[in-house]
Amino acid sequence: MGFILARAYGVVARTGLHCAPLLHRAIDGGVGSVRLSLSWFTTDEECRITARAIREIARDANSSVGSS
Secondary structure (H helix, E strand, O other): HHHHHHHHHHHOEEEEOOOOOHHHHHHHHOOOEOOOOOOOOOOHHHHHHHHHHHHHHHHHHHOOOOOO
């Protein structure tokens, strides 16, 4: 997801286990996560773009499950 966010939408995100592999193993089987960091300088529009991007990526991933 991090690669797609960056390439297709210009959104920079941190992906991986974030120094907590045991926690990730317990929660999601060790797959990892995507971390977004907001600041006082993050605009409402940037938040909307990011939310829309995540929805689109999830929708595309769900529609491709079982289609191969």
